[in-house]
Amino acid sequence: MADKITLFVNGVEVEVESGKNLIDAVAAAGIEIPHLCYHPALGADGNCRMCLVGIEDGRPPLVPACKTPAQAGMKVLLDAAHIKKIQHDVMEFELINHPIDCPICDQAGECKLQDYYMTYHGQPSRMTVPQVQKDKKLDFGCGVVHDQERCVTCGRCVRFCRQITKTGELGIVNRSDQARVTIFPGRPLNNRYALNVVDLCPVGAMTSRDFRFQQRVWFLKKSPGICHGCSKGCNIVIDHHREKYADDRIYRFRPRHNPQVNGYFICDEGRLSYKRENEGRLTAARLGGQPVALADALAACHDELQRTEKVVVLLSPNLSLEQMLAAREWAARHGATLSGYSDGYLKPGDGDGYLIQDDKSANRAGLLLLGIDCRRETFLAALAEAELLINCDNELERSIPAEELQPLLKGTRTILATSHDSPSASTAEIAVPVASFSEYDGAVVNCDGILQYFRKAVGKNEPLPDMADFIAALDGTAADRAGLFTALAALIPALAGQSADTVPAQGLKLNENEAAHVSA
Amino acid sequence: MSALDILMVVVRVAFSAFIPLCFIAVCVWMERRGAGFFQDRSGPNRANIFGFRAAGLVQNLADAAKLIFKEDVTSGHIKHKFYFVLAPLIVFFTAVVSFAVVPFADTLVLGGKSYLMQGIPLDLGILWFLSFVGFSVYGIILAGWSSTNKYGVLGGLRSAAQVISYEIPMGLAIVSLLVVYGTIHLNEIAQFQGQLLFGFIPMWGAVLQPLGMVIFIVAAFAETNRTPFDLAEGESELVAGFHVEYSAMKFAVFFMGEYVALFVSSAMIVTLFFGGYQVPFLSTATLINNAKPVAFLLMIAVPVAMHYFAGWIRRSNVSHYPRENDPRVFEAEIYIKCFWGLVIFLEVVLLLILFADKGGPAAHIFVMLLQMATFLVKITMMIFVYIWVRWTLPRFRYDQLQRLGWQTLLPLALLNIFVTSAVVVALS
């Protein structure tokens, strides 16, 4: 923890952390200093001049807040007349050549320029000369669309490509009102984090081709979530909206700041993985490939379990800890073999050491934490003997090719509980639709041993049962979520005394000892 | 029983059965157009057959067609379907039957035999009327109860309480009337009113019993469930009250029953207080003796009246917006020609009277027809009063209604009996 220092903003005493610049320091105290080019992940550039503040006594009278470290006893002026004039004039300057594209601009509603115009300027333009025309709708690659007219040349995107991805595709060319952000001829954006420039851009100059014109941002409900694309468990904002007469639908994922996990960014693959939440879902239960009511399918599961002795339960490494625990308890009660075999989720060499990981499942660490056997041999041995395979959303064909899988499953009936439709959902004797990760609460442990709790974001018109519900329904009961969390807290010392609401937003770091303790 | 006897039975029954039913159409038409005119609008006047609107009467046909062909819904929750269907029939039946004892002309003497001119020649008179009017409310209560609907039940209960409250003043008003007339027989009551008081004022109930008249009319409004006493329907709080579950023809039977009751009630008020079938100042005997001069006067009066009536039709029956070859002008001419045809027919009939024997059967029949016409005109005027009140007065609140019945009308009726009895005893 950094030391606390005291300074004055507009004559009011404020206690802030030392070692930060003025913008970040007073922002923590709830005071906003307007800025366009500064971003905590990219550092101060000082080119927009929007954050100019006055310092009383001594010092230069005007300093850019992004470049000025907070110091004890500093007397910062924010609402003095000359500071207001500066903010007003900077805004006017920024808006000289800014087109009034708001009606067609996807940024409208979350645009800094709009917000600052309303707060600091609010005047009609005084310009009589025509605006400078630049290029619009430029394809920068990686699904980034650039509009040079809207750009305020803050350089955040340029710095992102230089500092974070270290690919340096973008640059600012020309000077003064002809300055524009562009790519080198024939070398478009080519990195796996390129779409972060869309979030970074304070205005609508960078837009995503994927989200382009899909929805106005003020309609979107912004729910926090955890990306299930890989074992990093990046924090995201799930932007979803239920249109009239339609179902709740996710429009985009955006990164959510978590210094312990992903910082400010997410990868493009994870960002676009929202599509999998909307499309290709299994919505109706199937019995022998034919759609039936959910209750009928569950009754069929029940009958099936009455008949069979040897059962194998296969878990997906994407399930939450509660769901895994529910399955573990069920398997223990019924003497079923439990397996977490999912080698197909690993993509060796795909990880880049930054955010993207080799393991494309969200909770493999959770499987290990709960001591669930993930070995191929044990799974195949159990399968060979089993009469019934209860597959909890594990995409087995990723681990074993279909032609090899078929002989293995001969003589074994399959109950598949899955969130997504797949060929195996049609071939399984019983297929039950379950909720996907945006539709339930749960805890996952990422590759670094950080336990994160996420909440249900999307409320479908016809909610599907979550996996814990399905497992409880096999016994004809309802899932006891609070009980599952308590059981989890009993297993994991770090969770002791916590409730679902008190798990820190940044996640809980589990240490080696704890992991070892649980698997026993 | 001679052929004449049978004919007279047919005529009397036909009159007392069909005239109320025919008047349903007239009542509905008067109500709607009257409401329109009271409120400065025109009322229904668009429905037509080949462009003939008959001043809006065709609308009744359209409504009838609609009600007949509408789906007759009986909701599934109604358990007592028999009573549910029975209820409107009770209302309708009692209304029609209660007219049976109302005389529509003086006793007709033909061939030395006298015929009582009323549907059923009973001596029960006013008691018959009271009993059937009291019975009709059972239809309403039954409808409200069998609807299994809280609005319906509330409407039925209100109606029951209202009838109890208003039958008493009505009965007491009639008591004082009977003290004056000395009979319950309606024909004798009507004959009594043919006399003249002090030689120039008709001895009508309205003159002899002004307070009784007010009480009776108020109670009659309440009995017929008309505004300002239509709390059983009470749209503003009970949706439609007792007939909320009724649709199509079942509703139509209620609707018709109400208008028949309106007609009968008017007939009763006219009989008791406005001289019944008596032509003012001209008693039956006078008329029979002076049939020829009266017929002659009518022969002159009818065309003159028709002339002005034709002018009114011509003025009223035009399109009120620029229109080429206005078809309504043509329509008006047709109506006027029809009416003139009717007038000519009347003139011929009157001419026959002029040439008939003095004091013979022709004179008797002429007087009977004249009295029937007088009676119907009086009833129509009374119905107009009903409509007029409906479109003027707002509905009572329920406590106001009960207070009026028990605390005002009842003491007044009792007072009226004492005063009347005292005067009658003093005079005799």
Add this chain to the structure above:
Amino acid sequence: MGATVKTLPRKGASLKERLYLIEIVKGMATTFGHFFRNLLDNRRLYVRHYPEVQPEIPVRWRGRHRLTTHEDGSVKCVACFMCQTNCPANCIQITAGERLDGRTEKMPVKFTIDLLECIYCGYCVEACPLDAIRMDTGIFSVTGDKRSSFVLELSDLLASKGAFAEEDYKKGGA
């Protein structure tokens, strides 16, 4: 500042009024006056002989909606969703898409107004930054035989023309 209090005399307390019959007669005289006047001369009824005589629609009347077009017939709307956002009845549904005619980048692919839900408040017209939606068709009566006939599509909205001259509409303070 206290409100100005004006005490009105309570009516209905005097004996004459409590007798009620006199007041009834007075009231009935009033209504009969109207009846008699209208019976004698039905030209004086306060009625419009609709549909033969159509009402005169003022410029500021909020009638059925339409989408305006540029001179070349292309839609002015850029699918900014301002009308949908402002619509208190939530009756406007827009789907935006890429515009390729060079005028701008965005246009509505679908634009539906459910007239059964519309409350004709005119907020969409006020919200529109481009004067692309107007309620100046002068259509005040919309009829249909099924629900879907009240759902106006983009083509329906573009098909109807304004009922007023441009300068009159502007003067009307749209």
